[in-house]
Amino acid sequence: MTRIILFLLLIIIVAIQFFQPEKNENGGRKSPDEITGLYTIPANVQTILKQACYDCHSNNTRYPWYAGIQPVGWLMAAHIREGKKELNFDEYGAYSSKRQRNKMKRMKEQVTAGKMPLSSYTLIHADARLTTGQKELIANWIDSTLELHTGDH
Ligand code: HEC
Numbered sequence: 001m002t003r004i005i006l007f008l009l010l011i012i013i014v015a016i017q018f019f020q021p022e023k024n025e026n027g028g029r030k031s032p033d034e035i036t037g038l039y040t041i042p043a044n045v046q047t048i049l050k051q052a053c054y055d056c057h058s059n060n061t062r063y064p065w066y067a068g069i070q071p072v073g074w075l076m077a078a079h080i081r082e083g084k085k086e087l088n089f090d091e092y093g094a095y096s097s098k099r100q101r102n103k104m105k106r107m108k109e110q111v112t113a114g115k116m117p118l119s120s121y122t123l124i125h126a127d128a129r130l131t132t133g134q135k136e137l138i139a140n141w142i143d144s145t146l147e148l149h150t151g152d153h
Contacts (some may be wrong), residue, residue, distance in 0.1 A: 016070045021077035024061040024084070031059060033093035038100070039149075045141045049089065052117045052128040056083030059090040064124070079118065101146060108142040111135050 035041070041049070055061045056079055067073045087103055095103065110116035112135060122129045130138075 021073050024080045026059045031090040033091045035089045035092035038093050039145050045137055048134050056080050057087045057089050104142050104146055108139050111138050
């Protein structure tokens with residue numbers, strides 16, 4: 001009985017490998033609505049965002065090798081889909097200015113509270129773990145950007 005169950009499990013594990021989720025990749029193409037076209041982002045802040053946020057909040061994910069293993073890849077795809085729906089740095093310029101400001105505030109909240117990047121992500125991506133200094137850099141950049149853009153409607 002145990003053998004049959006193990007055998008069936010093996011079959012299932014092999015079978016699900018044939019269902020690879022579509023990858024979130026744009027081949028490095030530049031989007032006209034990138035956040036960089038809207039705000040000035042200092043290089044050190046940009047580096048942090050790229051390293052810690054872009055995998056789930058842009059149109060281009062850097063995939064690790066194990067993304068090809070299911071169900072790992074499916075879980076990643078779900079995070080990316082949800083993450084992009086909430087915040088996409090490649091489509092930021094297309095948001096209403098109210099939404100743009102709101103997302104900036106949310107970013108500061110999430111980063112300061114340590115809720116972003118997701119802990120399931122920083123568990124593996126050590127380079128995405130933010131130090132207090134890096135969190136402050138992001139918070140300060142958001143404060144000065146919001147101050148500069150208060151007049152927008
Ligand atoms: C592993 C994927 C992943 C990474 C990396 C990640 N996020 Fe997220 N993010 C999500 C998901 C999924 C959601 C939506 C569900 C939730 O809020 O937990 C989200 C939601 C958010 C929201 C909420 C938007 C709103 O309006 O409520 C903000 C802001 C955000 N992320 C900012 C960031 C920032 C800034 C970083 C980098 C420092 C980052 N995220 C890194 C997956 C990720």
